[in-house]
Amino acid sequence: xxxxxxxxxxxxxxxxxxxxxxxxxxxxxxxxxxxxxxxxxxxxxxxxxxxxxxxxxxxxxxxxxxxxxxxxxxxxxxxxxxxxxxxxxxxxxxxxxxxxxxxxxxxxxxxxxxxxxxxxxxxxxxxxxxxxxxxxxxxxxxxxxxxxxxxxxxxxxxxxxxxxxxxxxxxxxxxxxxxxxxxxxxxxxxxxxxxxxxxxxxxxxxxxxxxxxxxxxxxxxxxxxxxxxxxxxxxxxxxxxxxxxxxxxxxxxxxxxxxxxxxxxxxxxxxxxxxxxx
Amino acid sequence: xxxxxxxxxxxxxxxxxxxxxxxxxxxxxxxxxxxxxxxxxxxxxxxxxxxxxxxxxxxxxxxxxxxxxxxxxxxxxxxxxxxxxxxxxxxxxxxxxxxxxxxxxxxxxxxxxxxxxxxxxxxxxxxxxxxxxxxxxxxxxxxxxxxxxxxxxxxxxxxxxxxxxxxxxxxxxxxxxxxxxxxxxxxxxxxxxxxxxxxxxxxxxxxxxxxxxxxxxxxxxxxxxxxxxxxxxxxxxxxxxxxxxxxxxxxxxxxxxxxxxxxxxxxxxxxxxxxxxx
DNA sequence: GCGCTTTTGTGCGCGTGTTCACAAACCCGT
DNA sequence: ACGGGTTTGTGAACACGCGCACAAAAGCGC
Numbered sequence: 001x002x003x004x005x006x007x008x009x010x011x012x013x014x015x016x017x018x019x020x021x022x023x024x025x026x027x028x029x030x031x032x033x034x035x036x037x038x039x040x041x042x043x044x045x046x047x048x049x050x051x052x053x054x055x056x057x058x059x060x061x062x063x064x065x066x067x068x069x070x071x072x073x074x075x076x077x078x079x080x081x082x083x084x085x086x087x088x089x090x091x092x093x094x095x096x097x098x099x100x101x102x103x104x105x106x107x108x109x110x111x112x113x114x115x116x117x118x119x120x121x122x123x124x125x126x127x128x129x130x131x132x133x134x135x136x137x138x139x140x141x142x143x144x145x146x147x148x149x150x151x152x153x154x155x156x157x158x159x160x161x162x163x164x165x166x167x168x169x170x171x172x173x174x175x176x177x178x179x180x181x182x183x184x185x186x187x188x189x190x191x192x193x194x195x196x197x198x199x200x201x202x203x204x205x206x207x208x209x210x211x212x213x214x215x216x217x218x219x220x221x222x223x224x225x226x227x228x229x230x231x232x233x234x235x236x237x238x239x240x241x242x243x244x245x246x247x248x249x250x251x252x253x254x255x256x257x258x259x260x261x262x263x264x265x266x267x268x269x270x271x272x273x274x275x276x277x278x
Numbered sequence: 279x280x281x282x283x284x285x286x287x288x289x290x291x292x293x294x295x296x297x298x299x300x301x302x303x304x305x306x307x308x309x310x311x312x313x314x315x316x317x318x319x320x321x322x323x324x325x326x327x328x329x330x331x332x333x334x335x336x337x338x339x340x341x342x343x344x345x346x347x348x349x350x351x352x353x354x355x356x357x358x359x360x361x362x363x364x365x366x367x368x369x370x371x372x373x374x375x376x377x378x379x380x381x382x383x384x385x386x387x388x389x390x391x392x393x394x395x396x397x398x399x400x401x402x403x404x405x406x407x408x409x410x411x412x413x414x415x416x417x418x419x420x421x422x423x424x425x426x427x428x429x430x431x432x433x434x435x436x437x438x439x440x441x442x443x444x445x446x447x448x449x450x451x452x453x454x455x456x457x458x459x460x461x462x463x464x465x466x467x468x469x470x471x472x473x474x475x476x477x478x479x480x481x482x483x484x485x486x487x488x489x490x491x492x493x494x495x496x497x498x499x500x501x502x503x504x505x506x507x508x509x510x511x512x513x514x515x516x517x518x519x520x521x522x523x524x525x526x527x528x529x530x531x532x533x534x535x536x537x538x539x540x541x542x543x544x545x546x547x548x549x550x551x552x553x554x555x556x
Numbered sequence: 557g558c559g560c561t562t563t564t565g566t567g568c569g570c571g572t573g574t575t576c577a578c579a580a581a582c583c584c585g586t
Numbered sequence: 587a588c589g590g591g592t593t594t595g596t597g598a599a600c601a602c603g604c605g606c607a608c609a610a611a612a613g614c615g616c
Binding site for chain 2: 043044046047048050051052072073074109110111112116118125126128129130132133140141179180203204205206210212213214220222224225226227228229230231232233234235236237238239240241
């Protein structure tokens with residue numbers, strides 16, 4: 001189910017068309033030029049809602065309450081309603097939200113009613129996986145070009161697209177009107193690639209390389225960091241073990257310098273070898 | 279450079295050994311069983327600091343100020359200091375932090391002084407990329423087993439490891455003492471895999487499947503969502519275009535119902551086709 | 557037409573995280 | 587031994603996001 005019908009969906013059932021956003025209220029209290037200021041946290045959840053809604057639409061569900069949609073998205077229903085209220089007043093009190101209509105509104109807000117050209121730079125393991133990843137993601141994006149610095153990679157076809165050389169980056173960006181650059185290079189090359197992308201006019205960058213990138217203001221930079229995610233999980237595993245050991249230590253002695261106990265007992269010891277799975 | 283030296287590093291230079299964490303203060307104000315409550319936001323940044331520190335250590339840098347480290351990590355220096363202060367008082371006023379020592383302390387806090395066994399479930403494009411991704415990530419993790427439901431995949435060797443069948447999941451988890459499960463299956467299979475992982479004793483799950491998973495309390499679930507990241511970027515691209523169109527519309531007419539202008543002018547129109555790159 | 561039920565939209569208090577700014581602590585030169 | 591310069595660690599103000607709880611609105615039955 002594609003979310004691109006521009007005209008208002010005319011309802012077949014007796015459910016009336018929801019009103020458009022209020023003329024009054026805080027919506028118009030924004031600065032000029034910024035139509036409305038949707039909190040970043042809300043924006044980050046819109047894709048979740050959209051995914052759940054599309055799944056519902058595919059199953060033939062036409063109407064949904066905030067409670068149901070919140071459940072399907074794994075969030076609090078009040079949070080969901082507040083998020084949606086930032087887009088406008090698209091629900092019907094006592095009834096809920098019409099699925100198709102909401103899909104369209106969220107898609108429009110996220111800019112998915114048009115296709116954005118994506119360039120993937122760095123066709124290694126990860127880059128190749130991204131290129132092959134079923135049209136990369138959901139609709140709204142088109143993998144326009146694949147770029148790599150390795151001459152052996154250049155010319156190879158990945159997912160129906162020929163890999164081009166890094167030297168042609170600027171020309172390719174211009175030619176394909178690339179809006180989003182995906183960096184999947186080794187860490188060492190990431191900043192240079194980012195600089196060149198920005199210089200070529202790209203203002204949205206998604207970085208998979210394990211490196212801290214800096215971009216000029218006005219350029220949106222997001223990062224996906226696999227090792228960081230793993231390390232955060234490791235922390236929580238570690239903490240579980242620590243907590244147990246700490247409690248045992250605290251029951252045994254009541255030291256005035258707790259830190260040394262932790263250093264001495266928890267550091268060298270490898271408690272997970274046996275106690276990892278409880 | 280491995281961060282596993284358990285004993286306090288004895289300094290060769292004239293820089294004195296930093297003091298351990300204070301016996302007094304809020305550190306001991308925590309509940310029993312939870313040695314110290316480090317904010318989640320701080321934890322998420324520790325891997326960043328660690329990466330920057332390791333890079334510095336490799337370059338032979340032995341001492342670093344909060345300002346320098348913050349710059350290398352792309353964060354505010356005050357935030358960095360507060361984050362580090364949650365671990366203890368590991369700096370020297372007027373001097374800075376000793377790189378090796380801080381690497382060890384952060385590694386220990388993150389539980390990286392031991393290797394955690396990781397299982398990857400779903401050896402498709404992404405799973406294969408993750409398996410090949412240079413030891414998966416930084417040190418501290420060991421890819422213990424690869425699991426897939428497709429009989430054609432089973433037996434294939436990926437990155438030196440034979441792919442095993444999903445039926446053996448529970449046995450493999452137990453055998454390898456897997457602590458972290460990485461889900462790279464299609465969305466439809468993700469929840470079932472998660473349930474089986476949890477039932478088998480895994481309490482840390484990293485989900486790459488585009489699905490909302492629910493796990494019982496006590497299980498740590500993190501997700502990496504490629505399409506969501508793209509869609510967030512698309513939003514900002516869209517907003518740039520919107521802002522321009524909005525301003526133009528606002529200058530042309532001054533309606534009492536601004537919403538209709540947005541709907542009528544911004545919805546159907548495809549401004550990016552020509553104006554995508556300005 | 558009217559009250560009853562349901563569900564949205566939101567005002568408000570609360571907790572968490574961020575940032576500023578400064579005192580305390582430390583090194584070093586004299 | 588001591589004062590000057592530097593950098594950490596942290597108190598306090600601020601900003602932001604979350605969730606409760608409720609009023610407003612819509613549909614429905616009688």
